[in-house]
Amino acid sequence: MIASSAGAQILDTVDVSRELDRAAIRIRFATPIQYLRHVPTNRGTTIQVYFQVTGTDDSSATVDEERRGPPSTLVPPFRVVYRAQGRVLQRRIDVMFEREVQFQLRPEDNRTILILLPLTGEQIEQHVPPALPPEPFQLQPPRPRPVLPPPVKTPPTTDNDKAAAPLMDEARKALAQRHYPEAIDILNRALNLPPNVYSEEAQELIGIAREGAGELAKAKTEYELYLKLYPESEGARRVRDRLNVITAPSISAAPAVAPAVSPWTRWGSLSQYYYGGQTRADTTTITVTPATGATVLDTTNLTSTDQSQLLTNADFTARYREGDWDNRFVYRDQYNKSFLQDQDSTRRLSNLFAEARYLPAQLVARVGRMNGASGGVLGRFDGGYLNWGFTPNYRVSGVAGQLVDTPSDQHKPFYGAAFEVDRLFSNWSGNVFAIHQTVADVTDRTAVGSEVRYFDAQRLLYGLVDYDPIFRAFNIAMLQGTWQMTTGTTFNALLDYRRTPTLQLTNATLADPSQSIGAILDSLGTGETRARAKALTPISKVLLLSVTHPFSPVWQLGFDYRLSSLSGTPAVGPYPAAAGTGNVNTYTFQAIGNGAFRARDIFVANVALLDGKLISAQLFTLDYRIVSDLFTVEPMLKFYRQKDDQDVKLTRWTPGVKLTYQVRDRFALEAEYDFEHSHSVGPVIDEILKRSFWYVGYRWDF
Numbered sequence: 001m002i003a004s005s006a007g008a009q010i011l012d013t014v015d016v017s018r019e020l021d022r023a024a025i026r027i028r029f030a031t032p033i034q035y036l037r038h039v040p041t042n043r044g045t046t047i048q049v050y051f052q053v054t055g056t057d058d059s060s061a062t063v064d065e066e067r068r069g070p071p072s073t074l075v076p077p078f079r080v081v082y083r084a085q086g087r088v089l090q091r092r093i094d095v096m097f098e099r100e101v102q103f104q105l106r107p108e109d110n111r112t113i114l115i116l117l118p119l120t121g122e123q124i125e126q127h128v129p130p131a132l133p134p135e136p137f138q139l140q141p142p143r144p145r146p147v148l149p150p151p152v153k154t155p156p157t158t159d160n161d162k163a164a165a166p167l168m169d170e171a172r173k174a175l176a177q178r179h180y181p182e183a184i185d186i187l188n189r190a191l192n193l194p195p196n197v198y199s200e201e202a203q204e205l206i207g208i209a210r211e212g213a214g215e216l217a218k219a220k221t222e223y224e225l226y227l228k229l230y231p232e233s234e235g236a237r238r239v240r241d242r243l244n245v246i247t248a249p250s251i252s253a254a255p256a257v258a259p260a261v262s263p264w265t266r267w268g269s270l271s272q273y274y275y276g277g278q279t280r281a282d283t284t285t286i287t288v289t290p291a292t293g294a295t296v297l298d299t300t301n302l303t304s305t306d307q308s309q310l311l312t313n314a315d316f317t318a319r320y321r322e323g324d325w326d327n328r329f330v331y332r333d334q335y336n337k338s339f340l341q342d343q344d345s346t347r348r349l350s351n352l353f354a355e356a357r358y359l360p361a362q363l364v365a366r367v368g369r370m371n372g373a374s375g376g377v378l379g380r381f382d383g384g385y386l387n388w389g390f391t392p393n394y395r396v397s398g399v400a401g402q403l404v405d406t407p408s409d410q411h412k413p414f415y416g417a418a419f420e421v422d423r424l425f426s427n428w429s430g431n432v433f434a435i436h437q438t439v440a441d442v443t444d445r446t447a448v449g450s451e452v453r454y455f456d457a458q459r460l461l462y463g464l465v466d467y468d469p470i471f472r473a474f475n476i477a478m479l480q481g482t483w484q485m486t487t488g489t490t491f492n493a494l495l496d497y498r499r500t501p502t503l504q505l506t507n508a509t510l511a512d513p514s515q516s517i518g519a520i521l522d523s524l525g526t527g528e529t530r531a532r533a534k535a536l537t538p539i540s541k542v543l544l545l546s547v548t549h550p551f552s553p554v555w556q557l558g559f560d561y562r563l564s565s566l567s568g569t570p571a572v573g574p575y576p577a578a579a580g581t582g583n584v585n586t587y588t589f590q591a592i593g594n595g596a597f598r599a600r601d602i603f604v605a606n607v608a609l610l611d612g613k614l615i616s617a618q619l620f621t622l623d624y625r626i627v628s629d630l631f632t633v634e635p636m637l638k639f640y641r642q643k644d645d646q647d648v649k650l651t652r653w654t655p656g657v658k659l660t661y662q663v664r665d666r667f668a669l670e671a672e673y674d675f676e677h678s679h680s681v682g683p684v685i686d687e688i689l690k691r692s693f694w695y696v697g698y699r700w701d702f
Contacts, residue, residue: 009350009380010053010082011065011093012111012371013330016072018119020213021178023074025115026108027067027095030371030380031055032464034480034494035107036090037548037558039602040594041488043102046627047095048602049113050558050590052544054478054496064311068269068701070319075117076101077666079269079701088619089562089586089608098665107482109453110462111374146208146242148175149235152201160196168198171205180213182457188426200226204235207242216246263322268331269315273670273697277307284686307693308339326357350380362389369404375418376435376447376466378502380404387420395420403437409516410506412439429453437504440518442526445504446470459483468503471534475499487549488556494544499537500566507533511575532572538580539567554596560588582613600627610642617642632660636674648682666701 012030016023032055039048069078078097093113101117108114151172156162167190174183187206190198207222223243227236280303312335319328332350353368364387371380375397383401390396400415416435423429430452437445449466459482466476480494501507506517508529520529541564548558568580586608593603601624608619620639625632638654656674663669676691 009065009371010091011067011080014067014069014080016070016075018074019116020180021119023072023117023119025069025075025078025095025117027080027093027113027115029111029113032110034110034492034544035113035482036492036546036560037490037556037590037592038105039556039592039604041550041553041556042104043100044594045097045100045600046602046625047097047103047105047115048592048604049093049095049105050090051093052089052494053091054110054480054494054542064273064313066269066271066313066699067315068267070317071265071267074119077701090560090588090590090606106458106484107460108455109460110464110480146211146245148172148208149201149204149238152198154197156197158196160194161198164190164193164196164198164202168201168205171202171209175205175209175212178212179457180209183209184213185426185456192425200230200233200235203229204239207239211242211246219246263320264318265321266316266318267702268317269313269699269701271313271697271699273311273695275307275309275311275693275695277305277691277693279304279306279692280690282688305340309343310337310339311335311697312337324359326359327355329354362392362395363387372399374451375399375416375431375433376449377414377416378403378437378445381414393422393424395422399435406506407509407513410439412437412444412506414438414445427454427456429455439504439506440521442505442521443470444506445502447475449476458485471503471530473499473503473534475503489550490546490548492544492546494542496540496542496544498540500540501537503534503537505530505533507537510536511572536569536572536575538569538578541565554593556592556594558588558590558592560586560590562586562588579614584610584612586610598626601625613645615642615644630662632658632662634658646682648680648685650678650680652676652678668699669697670699671696 009030012028013026014028015026017026018024027049031053033051034054036050036052038050064084065082067080069075069080071077076098078095081094081096082091095115104116106114151168156165167186171183171186171190174180174186184206187202187209190202191206193199203222203226207219207226210216210219210222220243223239223246226239227243230236280301282301314331314333316331317328319326321327330351330353332352334348334350336346336348338345349369351369351371353366353370355364355366357364364385366385367383369380369382370385372378377399381401381403383399385397385399387395387397397418397420398416399418401413403412403414406412414435414437416433418431418433420431421429430450432448432450434448435446436443445468447466447468449464452461452463454461461479461481463479464476465474465478467474475498477497478495480496481492483491485491505526508520508524509515509517511532517529520532524532543563544560546558546560548556550556562585564581564584564586566581569575569578571577588606588608590607591605593601595601596603603625604621604623606619606621606623608617610617610619618641622637623634624636625634634657636654636656636658638652638656640650640652640654642650654674654676656672658672659670661669671694673694674692676689676693678687678689678691680687680689
């Protein structure tokens with residue numbers, strides 16, 4: 001376990017909202033990811049979500065992060081935990097609830113995990129939006145719920161009928177379960193088919209679905225379209241009745257007096273962890289004298305303390321919601337006090353921003369230090385962001401600021417804009433964007449691009465293109481998708497082409513970091529500097545295919561195949577040439593048991609095989625989480641073996657254990673200990689490393 005205050009951020013925000021008869025938890029990542037699988041499938045107190053980072057990820061492997069969910073009566077108290085996991089392909093977050101929940105989990109886009117929890121009838125009634133006060137002496141009964149019309153009895157005959165029939169069955173099931181957004185998606189697909197025997201029924205049902213979803217204006221439009229298309233039909237009377245119901249005021253006999261609720265909510269956490277580490281190295285170097293052929297063995301023993309630091313994390317969010325406004329303030333800070341003489345203490349202010357949302361105008365404004373979510377922004381920045389929805393489905397946005405995670409001599413201001421479309425053809429959304437970034441008064445990066453997303457109850461498809469017209473090169477061309485079948489089987493796929501790091505003029509400093517970009521520009525000129533930057537920026541290509549299948553209520557098995565490559569770079573000045581990796585094949589097999597040996601435990605066995613031109617390796621891991629009311633114990637074991645193209649063989653054993661003691665409702669003590677034994681053997685070296693890493697600390701949620 002290694003702590004770092006300079007690591008890149010993994011987690012961004014955690015929000016809770018109501019969506020009809022379900023509560024929605026959205027976990028937003030600060031970097032693009034590819035969801036792989038989760039455990040348990042649909043019920044538990046702790047959800048482990050496995051994913052791969054697909055964006056540039058230089059140092060997030062050494063970050064420890066936690067986010068507490070906002071206070072809400074919709075869901076039990078919970079927190080999202082990401083622990084440093086080393087530079088591994090597969091990462092994990094834990095979503096930890098105070099009590100067992102039933103849930104549905106799926107990715108919503110390439111940065112968001114969506115968790116849906118069913119609401120009780122009491123919760124639904126508690127969160128009904130307050131009605132407008134009635135006019136005097138004009139009391140009317142509450143609006144009655146629509147009744148589903150009888151299904152079409154005519155058997156399907158044409159190809160269009162046969163294509164629509166299963167959609168109508170799915171739509172009726174969704175309506176019966178009051179899953180109105182899902183029903184709207186299905187009925188739109190049915191109505192997009194050429195006219196068929198089910199078209200009239202689908203037109204009436206989509207009006208009912210939109211009415212159930214609270215979209216009364218859209219329901220009115222659907223009902224009016226039905227009457228225009230089928231004015232003399234059997235269902236015309238039913239539809240006219242529904243039109244009269246939704247256009248008449250619907251209020252109760254007496255206005256309810258809601259209890260006074262403060263518009264302010266506040267939540268956050270404070271944690272402190274001490275990280276320690278020691279290493280002992282026993283090294284034997286083999287030297288052969290060319291003249292005599294004599295062999296000399298030189299043995300050294302070295303013990304060092306390579307980690308001693310106190311990490312303090314503060315996380316605070318305040319939210320104000322009243323009337324047309326939904327505003328918040330976010331502060332996240334980390335201070336690393338180092339006790340080593342050759343290591344400085346550091347501070348990392350992750351987020352400090354204020355956000356205002358004016359709901360009637362769909363206006364969002366944010367200012368301060370924040371994460372660049374999309375639109376070509378490269379990570380955290382200080383600046384401002386403005387988004388305006390000028391219609392329900394169309395928005396424009398603008399962003400401007402200065403990047404934060406850059407060398408001290410590089411100041412990178414930028415500005416950009418985007419045009420966004422939401423719910424195009426019901427399931428599609430996306431944007432087009434442009435961004436311009438400068439350094440030393442010259443163009444550092446210019447990009448135009450687009451993001452496209454398809455999302456329904458079972459499938460996600462996301463695509464991104466980022467093109468730099470100045471460099472005449474693609475920075476990113478990526479397509480990823482997830483399909484969760486009703487059987488529980490999940491398929492994932494990723495095609496990713498990108499420059500890594502992102503193509504910028506300042507990449508020219510990679511050849512000699514001691515030189516400033518200004519000095520290189522003075523020496524080479526803009527054109528040659530740009531050519532050097534492009535030459536020093538390798539191209540990464542990744543193909544990922546993944547499948548997960550639950551074989552029982554307890555066990556699920558997963559398999560991932562990853563084909564990747566990284567191009568080489570030429571020698572430039574003191575920077576030596578770097579060979580490309582060639583194609584690297586990685587095969588990962590994972591078995592996950594939920595309650596396999598005792599209630600609430602999670603057992604994970606993982607095997608990863610890597611085969612490439614420069615290296616071949618095998619990784620075996622066992623992880624077992626045992627949960628009780630107060631204690632959580634997690635023993636772990638890793639075995640790693642590799643052989644590189646220099647004929648150096650490495651074997652590494654890493655046993656460890658993590659303990660958590662829940663002292664009070666929101667106060668916990670945590671500790672972890674890992675021991676690593678490595679043995680490297682090659683033509684000229686024989687080295688044994690013994691490393692001990694540990695941390696101990698507390699966390700207080702408020």
